[in-house]
Amino acid sequence: MRSPLPPAVTRAVRSALSRAKRIPTAEQIAWARSRPIRHRTVVYESFAGNGALCNPEAIFRSLLADPEFADLTHIWSISDPDAAAALRAEFADTRNVVIVARGSAAYWRAVSTAGYLVNNATFPPAFSKRVGQVYLNTWHGTPLKLMGFDMPGGARESANTLRNLLNADYLLAANPFMAETMYEDAYQLRNVYRGAIIEEGYPRIDRQWMSDAEREQRVGALAAQLGTSLTGKRIVLFAPTWRGNSFQAPDADLAHLADQVAGLQRELGDEVAVLLKTHQVVHRAASGIPALRRVLVPNIVATNVLLGLADALVTDYSSIFFDYLATGRPIGFLVPDGDAYSADRGTYMPLDELPGPVQTDPLALGRDLADLLRPNAAAHPRYAEWAERFVPYDDGRATARVIDVVFRGREEGRRVRPVRRDDRPRLLFYLGGMRLNGITTAAVNLLNSLDTERYDVTALMAFPRGATTRHNQTRLNPNIRQVFRVGGMNGLKARQIMRRVADVSTDPLRAHRRLGHRTLWRDEWTRIFGSAKFDWVADFSGYSPFWAHLMLHSPRAVRAIWLHNEMAADRDRTVNGKQAFRRSLGRVFAMYRAYDQLVSVSPALTDLNRAELADYARPDSFVTLRNLPDLVSAEAVDERDEDGDEPEDxxxxxxxxxxxxxxxxxxxxxxxxxxxxxxxxxxxxxxxxxxxxxxxxxxxxxxxxxxxxxxxxxxxxxxxxxxxxxxxxxxxxxxxxxxxxxxxxxxxxxxxxxxxxxxxxxxxxxxxxxxxxxxxxxxxxxxxxxxxxxxxxxxxxxxxxxxxxxxxxxLDVEAYTAEVLSQFDALIPRGAPVRAPHATGTQ
Structure with missing residues (x-):
């Protein structure tokens, strides 16, 4: 029996059903987001659920102990079974402490309905903060190694991190360096982030302060966990960072750690116990090495509690040493791969300027530390300067001040500020699929020609999967903020099917207004950009109904869409007997009326499109901006068909x-x-x-x-x-x-x-x-x-x-480029109020 629906509608239904099957959490998230927010609930997550750790743990324990917050329900997201078991055992008799498995239906219900969200890393790509929720991202340390867009491949590696930071209401910085160098510069939050930065020290560092009796008790507990004796011994904690360029896939060649521990132990003597604390992402691999079992600190032991117990610290590039500066105790740096690491990953400070001895050999570093651990030994000459710079507010009361701001709403008298802003217009371009074609070349040429001291430029793309799209993405000026759409649109399966059917079978904007699809689009915009705002947004591709629709859901801005061709002819193009663009471009045309600027790439083309598309947009919305050249190079002409042909070898x-x-x-x-x-x-x-x-x-x-x-x-x-x-x-x-x-x-x-x-x-x-x-x-x-x-x-x-x-x-490239850039400048609003939203339900 033939379907009574038109073929395009049937395809849309099948596509939506197929997508829903591929992403089972979308239905869970959509259902959870339909529930009311529980304003007295807090969800905590550390290191993707590796345990109750870091700043979230310090905030949790302080809130739990404060009678003022006795009505709060505390939910921990845990992915590690051992960490979950330990937490359940500790709080078995505490009814308002709940543990959920990260990624479960209960997890998404908690993340979607909690009044407060506290994370030291990132929630998954499907996460999007709802109106009424308060999201505090504490991060997990002052960086020594390059972060965000500063690190190799940083734009791609930082995709979900940037998304989380833009969604956060508060970002916690341990010091001004972290606020400026990491948040504002490395993650390029300057101008677009609309939340606040809290500079009040790090809650986790508070846990380093303890009485002698508490320290003795904790050392005993640690010895029991390790199955060894620590009585009468001084503790040197060895805490190296992870290696590699991807947090999701770190290098786990850890066999050398046993030799490094043994070398340090040999020089420090039997009166010292060298213990190993690995990074969260490689702990499981390290626990499988027999030689490390009696020195490897369990993952569930809070790092800052360990720092409070340690008489000295050895690390490499880990931000852990910044925390340890607050103790005033010695730090040594073991960097056998220092030159390679600096070249591959990079650091913000030269290794020879660190506040402690820097060695490539564990024996040499052990001897240096033995000298620093002697009674009445002088501190390293750079130590005091670094402590003043990086732990100026860590006095043991940072947690209370952060709680004041986030949970009591008391910002007066606290170090809370917005990100730095300037008067550059904030521009957003959706660049298309970044394939090897003329649109990609035109996009890269235009964006790379823009003066980033004059414009604040953001490029939006789908996450690049193949070598070709990654190559084209890397051609962009590094001063351009790159945002990638990771994950997919959330929403109940039935609503997604209705949206796709309506988009295909009716006017997309009327369906959007009449059927309530606006919420789906707004949620997707927020999922990608959080609260970020732009002054001018452009769909530079101009061929995709999805992206053309999404760009209309930015907060108030001037909106532009590119017309790279004689679009009416393109819509009717026949390839192998099929008009592949007939329906998709027809849907894009139906959205032209919601755009302020329809940009054709030559004067003659503007006239053609104005005449042929008169039924879809006002005549005065058709404008011209020519394509820009690039310096002729091996990459100057990149052509690729839209069917996905890879370039020949x-x-x-x-x-x-x-x-x-x-x-x-x-x-x-x-x-x-x-x-x-x-x-x-x-x-x-x-x-x-x-x-x-x-x-x-x-x-x-x-x-x-x-x-x-x-x-x-x-x-x-x-x-x-x-x-x-x-x-x-x-x-x-x-x-x-x-x-x-x-x-x-x-x-x-x-x-x-x-x-x-x-x-x-x-x-x-x-x-x-x-x-x-x-x-x-x-x-x-x-x-x-x-x-x-x-x-x-x-x-x-x-x-x-x-x-x-x-x-x-x-071609007089210089004169031509200057003329085109002058035309571009005329498109950009400068302080003028943008017109009211179109009657399409957009924001």
């Missing part, structure tokens, strides 16, 4: 191309573009066939991939042009081919302002182009030889080049 293909391109006495035509119907490479091949016999010393190179590749290769064979016409496939370095050819040819039926024309002009190539709708004016001046859109005219244009009648194109 240039090293292998290059051997064939090099031999072909090196042959003397040949005049070569080149075209670069997606192998799709609108580019009409079939016409180009037919035109070349017309002149092939008259010009036997000519060749044609077509660079690009796409759905018509096999069909075009067959056309070349049928025309007997094998060895004369070369389809290279998509290349990472098409400029190397363009540079060795003599004339650039474009055979398109319609275009916007092709990036390849700009790059061909930069190379000084003669250009022959068909008269697509916006061809005239696609380049400044009159540098192209434009012909009619038929085989004979294109062949005559190519013959004109062979006869010397097509002059090389040129």
């Amino acid at each position: 240039d090293a292998i293909l290059g051997q064939v191309l090099d031999a072909t391109l090196a042959a003397p006495g040949i005049r070569r035509f080149v075209s670069v573009g997606r192998l799709s119907t609108e580019k009409n490479h079939a016409r180009l091949i037919r035109a070349f066939a017309r002149l092939a016999s008259e010009a036997p010393d000519s060749q044609l190179f077509i660079v690009g991939g796409g759905p018509l590749r096999a069909q075009l290769e067959q056309q070349v064979r049928d025309a007997g042009l094998t060895g004369r016409v070369f389809l290279t496939g998509p290349l990472r370095d098409p400029v190397s081919v363009m540079r060795r050819c003599d004339c650039f040819v474009l055979s398109s039926d319609y275009e916007g302002q092709p990036m390849v024309l700009i790059e061909a002009a930069q190379l000084g190539l003669p250009i022959v182009s068909t008269a697509f709708g916006s061809a005239r004016g696609a380049l400044p001046g009159d540098d192209m030889h434009i012909v009619d859109r038929d085989d004979e005219a294109l062949a005559e244009g190519m013959s004109a080049f062979l006869e010397g009648r097509v002059a090389p194109a040129s």
